[in-house]
Amino acid sequence: MTHLGVIGGGGWLAGALLRPALADRVIRPADLVLSSRSGQISGFESWPRVHMTTDNAILVDASDVILFSVRPEDLDDIELDLRGRFVISVMAGVTVEEIGERYGARRIVRAMPNACAEQRLSFTPWFATDDVRPSETDFAQRFFAASGQAHLITSEQDLDYFTALTGSGAAFPALMADAMIRHAVESGIDPDTADLAVRQLFLGAATQMMRVAETPADIVELFMEYRGTTAAGLSAMMEANIEHAIFNGLTAARRKASQRRT
Known part of the structure; x- marks a missing residue:
């Protein structure tokens, strides 16, 4: 079973994506770790076995998949070694090249959901690097499909356009x-x-x-x-x-x- 760690788990987008995924059992509560500055995150009371922490290093040690759901400007404060990890990013404008250079990851998915995810109505285009394994692309598709329409695209540059077109939500x-x-x-x-x-x-x-x-x-x-x-x-x-x-x-x-x- 996939163990997912979400950096920025207290943000609205993380919650909008995670609650449908938990409800659909894409992720088990006991296999989910959320990090935030306070370590206390609301919105997950229905899943008391979800783990919460202030320490991203603890989150990484406990997770197979690392999801970045933070503002791009916060990346300078996050120092981690993610070599050999599968990384998912929902950060606007942060390329797979930059993620790889910062954290050493090669298996990376970038996605652009929108604020309709909580209502399971997001259109979420996502892009995967060539190193991502079939089991990991399957997880990414199921994870984003829980909150709407998930659509694999073949050009990372198209994410900039979808950030403008559908990332706007309502x-x-x-x-x-x-x-x-x-x-x-x-x-x-x-x-x-x-x-x-x-x-x-x-x-x-x-x-x-x-x-x-x-x-x-x-x-x-x-x-x-x-x-x-x-x-x-x-x-x-x-x-x-x-x-x-x-x-x-x-x-x-x-x-x-x-x-x-x-």
């Missing part, structure tokens, strides 16, 4: 949702009703797009062909070049994701 849709709620309120709709209506709209739209064969472009074209109220709204958004604003946002996010390795 943030970009939330920006549009907020604008729709504010417009509804300015149009006289009760704020609570506007909030409820838009949340349900986005839930329904996301569910529909996941379940139908048509692409998002097909759906837009279908409504445009009706030439009704929705077509009028879509036409106005297109004339305002909403696509340009979205492209600019994703380009800026991708540029930020790439800055650490340039």
